[in-house]
Amino acid sequence: MTTTPPQTYITAELRAQLGVEKERRVSPPIALSDIRKWGIATYWPVRPPRIYWDEAYARTTRWAGIIAPYDFNPFAWPIDDEGWARLMEAVKGQVKSGSPDVPGSRGMNGGGRVRYYNHMRPGDVISSVSKLVDLKESMGKRTGLLLFSSSETRWTNQKGELVKVSVGTGIRY
Amino acid sequence: MPELKHAVNLWWEDVREGQQVPAYVRVTDLMNWNRYAAVNDEFIPFHMDNDAALAAKQPGVFGMGNLRWAYIHNMLHDWVGESGDVVAVDLRYTGLNFKNDTLTARGKVTRKYVEKGEHLVDLEVGVDNQKGENTAPGQATVRLPARGG
Numbered sequence A: 001m002t003t004t005p006p007q008t009y010i011t012a013e014l015r016a017q018l019g020v021e022k023e024r025r026v027s028p029p030i031a032l033s034d035i036r037k038w039g040i041a042t043y044w045p046v047r048p049p050r051i052y053w054d055e056a057y058a059r060t061t062r063w064a065g066i067i068a069p070y071d072f073n074p075f076a077w078p079i080d081d082e083g084w085a086r087l088m089e090a091v092k093g094q095v096k097s098g099s100p101d102v103p104g105s106r107g108m109n110g111g112g113r114v115r116y117y118n119h120m121r122p123g124d125v126i127s128s129v130s131k132l133v134d135l136k137e138s139m140g141k142r143t144g145l146l147l148f149s150s151s152e153t154r155w156t157n158q159k160g161e162l163v164k165v166s167v168g169t170g171i172r173y
Numbered sequence B: 001m002p003e004l005k006h007a008v009n010l011w012w013e014d015v016r017e018g019q020q021v022p023a024y025v026r027v028t029d030l031m032n033w034n035r036y037a038a039v040n041d042e043f044i045p046f047h048m049d050n051d052a053a054l055a056a057k058q059p060g061v062f063g064m065g066n067l068r069w070a071y072i073h074n075m076l077h078d079w080v081g082e083s084g085d086v087v088a089v090d091l092r093y094t095g096l097n098f099k100n101d102t103l104t105a106r107g108k109v110t111r112k113y114v115e116k117g118e119h120l121v122d123l124e125v126g127v128d129n130q131k132g133e134n135t136a137p138g139q140a141t142v143r144l145p146a147r148g149g
Helices: A032-043 A055-059 A081-097 B030-040 B050-055 B065-083
Strands: A021-026 A107-116 A127-140 A144-156 A162-172 B020-027 B085-092 B102-115 B118-128 B138-143
Touching: A032 B030, A032 B065, A107 B065, B020 B065, B030 B065, B065 B085, B065 B102, B065 B118, B065 B138, B085 B118
Parallel strands: none
Antiparallel strands: A021 A127, A107 A162, A107 B085, A127 A144, A144 A162, B020 B102, B085 B138, B102 B118, B118 B138
């Protein structure tokens, strides 16, 4: 069943979220093994650089130890109450996105921009704060009305040092 | 598996504007996508189930944008080696990565300059598929050591 697409996805309620801190998360400590697996997955089928898995080698570099890849996500596989609830919510949305033809229920990654300040390392605990910073719409040829929503996210480590500031754009249609 | 060789001493002085960065090439299918899904906990049906991809109005399963994001970072890391840093990346996903695509993450130096004592290089980057379509155009900045300090 096809639902009539709306004139706009930008409701007053959504617009009111602009600039409002919407998520504050704290990661579990970053595990060496997760860094190694991240390297393997993103370099597959080539062996990843030693800086991501060989401590003896990493100690000889200017970082004096293993670092995480820039794009490493310490928030994957949440298990705390809030993280688990968010995961279940996301899974519900994903299941919905694969079934009926409901405009606005489908999502896509539009891209992002990031500025890096400090590397993540094993044992680091990363805090993340996000807020919605931009809402735009356009008409897609195959997809109909598209909503582009951009959120700014700041990550800091347990020492309060800035790790990265990113602006990611999600697309709904 | 072959091991990468790192350019451990890429000096800022040795970079020239217009220079191409060594490309990072991967043929992508479920071997890459499933491993990425596993580490990033990114189990979205349209990345692994053709029916879900068709329901999402796409011609078939497609890879994660985040994996192309990783490829760009890996290309930059492999180029600057462990003496340099990736400072910024800006990428838009304008196309999708379908099964068996050959993806080429590439970069071209557009500007080298010194700002606040840091020796920086700007690049135009992108991820092309085998048809030559740029599925993820963007920009990046890296910081390099300088012989002059």
